[in-house]
Amino acid sequence: MSATDQKQSPDTRERILDVAELLFMQHGFEATSMRTITGRAGVNLASVNYHFGSKEALIQEVFRRRLTWLNRERLRELDRLEREAKGAPLKPHLIVEAFFGVALRMAADTEHGGHTFMRLLGRTYTEPTEFVRNFLAEEYSAVVERFKEALIKALPGVPREEILWRFHFMLGAMSYAISGTDALKLVTECELDEKDPGALARRLMPFLLGGLRAPLAEPQAKQKNARKAA
Amino acid sequence: MSATDQKQSPDTRERILDVAELLFMQHGFEATSMRTITGRAGVNLASVNYHFGSKEALIQEVFRRRLTWLNRERLRELDRLEREAKGAPLKPHLIVEAFFGVALRMAADTEHGGHTFMRLLGRTYTEPTEFVRNFLAEEYSAVVERFKEALIKALPGVPREEILWRFHFMLGAMSYAISGTDALKLVTECELDEKDPGALARRLMPFLLGGLRAPLAEPQAKQKNARKAA
């Protein structure tokens, strides 16, 4: 009604988003029904359609709510770095820290749902559903473009393809680490998740940088792969 | 009926498994209905319950069918390496190549469905559904135990925790790379997927090894001094 119409239905919308975020993280999109969401949130079943229009739109809003902030923060960091560098190419580790550091810091925030969201996001990277993938790609396109550029400028002599693939691999390592599923029960013995939220970053970041800086493989002469033990 | 009762219903069972594998990979478990599976496979709706018992059992069989072979192959490789080493600790890169190499070779096989299956498997690592996670963990437990042991022996001086985490990170990088979703549309410009199936391995393996061997982070505030891994 008034110019500042953000405050309409102060509770319901936010409570739906919070509950949906948690349940989507725990059970996935398809396995989470609107009845479960609204039931857990203590609101009427119809209210999610009233406030968001559809389940699909709700899913998108769950992401948009935090993703725009996350990516804006990433760009702010990159802007700052490039401003300070005055045109000189950035050191790769600074770029990596800008991109993944923001995410890891958000993942370390267990108070305001950042942790929950990042686990959800990590899972969603491998989400098959088409509209989710398209939505994510669009939401990320600007950030990805900028960081790609920066990395390519920071690593002259390394083939562009190779850089993109390693960015890809870094993303995979992070998303799996953050999503925290640990399908193979590898690190369940190490508790640490709750105690020190920065611990994951201190473990992951060296791994990412080590992978990024690894020597390139021998360009396999032609196509047929000879069995070689090196 | 006879002692070799494997050949019963030669078509139906296998066709269901093939179609289910593909559809699960493309759309996920929940989003793939039995009617879609049986329809696409050209068999009756009831036949999946007849042959497998339930959808859940079908999912497990889709995995078991290839996973037992995959993990047996991994153990065979590791056995061979340890036999040749005669009790001496293995070089880390050999262990990594044994574990991930088998998977990458299977992912490179587009003829017999290995590619499809590995993409499905990569996705399933982050699958929220509980029974799938439990099933995977059990199916992997022996292999994981052996490779953990080998890596710990191969990297004396590196804290056990750190090794497990890096194994975890490597798994994430591989599963994301293999599942091939590329949620952020990072490497879509590089085609290469079809042309040379070994290319992914040649790109991924150096990344994994670089990550594994990366220097450990400075222990924040307290604890021991920094060391180099491997």
Next chain:
DNA sequence: GCTCGTTTCAAACAGGTGTTTGAATCATAC
């Protein structure tokens, strides 16, 4: 011919899905 165990089939079952509806409630402005 017949029998018997296996496999297929169409139909139905019980319950869950996202969404819509139209009346009831609430809050605010006049």
Next chain:
DNA sequence: GTATGATTCAAACACCTGTTTGAAACGAGC
């Protein structure tokens, strides 16, 4: 007070889900 728009609510909608059923078809062995 009443009028107005925003929100909530219980009920129903049409459709899809995995599973079951009992009869039909098949394929050997005799």
